[in-house]
Amino acid sequence: MIASLRQAFNAQFTDDKYAGMLADINTQFNYTPQFKIAETPVFIPKALKKQLMEACDDIMKVINQPNFKDLTDGAFFNEAMRVPNEDAHAKFLQLDFGVCLDDNGELTPKLIELQGFPSLYFFQELLGRMYRKHYEAIPHDFSQHLNELTSQEYVELLRAEIVGATDPKQVILLEIEPEKQATAIDFYATEALLGIKVLCISELIKRGRQLFYVDANGEEIRVLKIYNRIIFDELDQRPDLDREFDFKEDVDIEWIGHPNWFFRISKYTMPLLKGDYVPKSYYLDQLENIPTDLENYVLKPLYSFAGAGVEIHVDQAKIDAVKDKSNYLLQEKVAYAPIIQTMDEPAKCEIRMMLLHNSKTNQTQIVSNLMRLSKGEMVGVKYNKDKTWVGGSTGFFEP
Missing domain, CATH: 3.30.1490 (Dna Ligase; domain 1)
Known part of the structure; x- marks a missing residue:
C-alpha cells in the first residue's frame, strides 16, 4: 500500500528467505502453525492508519454507551448461554476491516465484523519479529503498534491485564483440546511469555465453588483466573467431552475476557453501528x-x-x-480492493485491529493488529488454495 516500500520488499524477496522464516517460527515451540503464513507483511500508510483509528473510536463510542448492555441483551437468544459475574467492560475486542477504495480511488476501511473475544495477541508479536529478522526491507520506525507502544510495553501490558498480581500458575488459558486448535501456536506463545497453564476444559476439577487442575508434578493447583479461548458454538458441538465444569455455574474465579462479551460484541452489534466505515x-x-x-x-x-x-x-x-x-x-x-502487489496477481487484505481494555486507565486501546491476505472470492483457506502471497500476516504502520 506504500508503493516505494512494496517495490523494495518485493525486489529483495526470495523463496529461501520465506522458507527460513517459516522454519524459524516452527522451531520456536517445536510446532508448525496449522494455517498459512503470508510471504509478506503489509505496510499501512498514515492516511489509512488515521481512518482505522477514527473507525475504532466511532465504534467504541457506541460500545461505551451506558445503555449498551440493554441494547445487546437480545444477543442471548438462549438464556442458558449467559454466564454469571459479567464485568463492566470487554477485556478483548477485535474489529475486522476490509481495505477498500472509496469513490475517489483512495484507501478506506470498511467494518466486516467485530468480536468481544481474544485473538492471536502473542503470536502476532512473534510474527512481527520474524518478518523483521528475515527481511531487511521493513523500516525500523514502522510498528505493529500505535501510540508509540513498544513491543516490550505491549507484552507487559498483556501480562498486567491477564496475570496481574496473581501467581501465574493459578492463571489458565482455557480451550477445548488446545493442541488440536488451528490457533495452538498462539497458546504456546502465551504460555512461554506469561508462564500460565494451557488447559483443556475436560481437565478442570470442580469442588464446590472452586476450580483446580493437576500440574506436571501431580499437585492440585487452584485456578483463580481464566483467560478464556473457548467458543460456545464449538463447545456445543462437543457433547462427548467429559467435563466437571459448566460455564453457567457460579464459581470463584475471575474471567479474563468474560464469555458474555462474545455475544454482546459480535455480528449482533453491527446494526447498532453507523458511519462512513460501517456497511x-x-x-x-x-x-x-x-x-x-x-x-x-x-x-x-x-x-x-x-x-x-x-x-x-x-x-x-x-x-x-x-x-x-x-x-x-x-x-x-464490502468490496475488498486488490491493492497489494505480489509476484503475480495483486492481493486483497483484511485488517483486524486488536484492542485491549486497560484497567489502569479504564480505556480500551488499540494494541496490535492482524492481517489476512486473499486472492479468492472471500478471505479464508478454502478460497485461497494453491495461491501464494496469501494467509495470515501483520501490518506495520507508517509513523
Whole structure:
C-alpha cells in the first residue's frame, strides 16, 4: 500500500528467505502453525492508519454507551448461554476491516465484523519479529503498534491485564483440546511469555465453588483466573467431552475476557453501528422491506464457528429458506480492493485491529493488529488454495 516500500520488499524477496522464516517460527515451540503464513507483511500508510483509528473510536463510542448492555441483551437468544459475574467492560475486542477504495480511488476501511473475544495477541508479536529478522526491507520506525507502544510495553501490558498480581500458575488459558486448535501456536506463545497453564476444559476439577487442575508434578493447583479461548458454538458441538465444569455455574474465579462479551460484541452489534466505515446491516427478522439489490448483500448467521453458514450469493429464495430469521443478519457487501502487489496477481487484505481494555486507565486501546491476505472470492483457506502471497500476516504502520 506504500508503493516505494512494496517495490523494495518485493525486489529483495526470495523463496529461501520465506522458507527460513517459516522454519524459524516452527522451531520456536517445536510446532508448525496449522494455517498459512503470508510471504509478506503489509505496510499501512498514515492516511489509512488515521481512518482505522477514527473507525475504532466511532465504534467504541457506541460500545461505551451506558445503555449498551440493554441494547445487546437480545444477543442471548438462549438464556442458558449467559454466564454469571459479567464485568463492566470487554477485556478483548477485535474489529475486522476490509481495505477498500472509496469513490475517489483512495484507501478506506470498511467494518466486516467485530468480536468481544481474544485473538492471536502473542503470536502476532512473534510474527512481527520474524518478518523483521528475515527481511531487511521493513523500516525500523514502522510498528505493529500505535501510540508509540513498544513491543516490550505491549507484552507487559498483556501480562498486567491477564496475570496481574496473581501467581501465574493459578492463571489458565482455557480451550477445548488446545493442541488440536488451528490457533495452538498462539497458546504456546502465551504460555512461554506469561508462564500460565494451557488447559483443556475436560481437565478442570470442580469442588464446590472452586476450580483446580493437576500440574506436571501431580499437585492440585487452584485456578483463580481464566483467560478464556473457548467458543460456545464449538463447545456445543462437543457433547462427548467429559467435563466437571459448566460455564453457567457460579464459581470463584475471575474471567479474563468474560464469555458474555462474545455475544454482546459480535455480528449482533453491527446494526447498532453507523458511519462512513460501517456497511448497512439489518436483523433479518426485523427487516420490513427486503432490498431489491440482494446481489450487493451477504447473509450471515449471527453465531457460527469459523465463518460457517455465510451466504455470499443472496437471493429471495435463500432468504425465504431461512427458518430462524432472528438468528441472521443481512449485511451490505464490502468490496475488498486488490491493492497489494505480489509476484503475480495483486492481493486483497483484511485488517483486524486488536484492542485491549486497560484497567489502569479504564480505556480500551488499540494494541496490535492482524492481517489476512486473499486472492479468492472471500478471505479464508478454502478460497485461497494453491495461491501464494496469501494467509495470515501483520501490518506495520507508517509513523
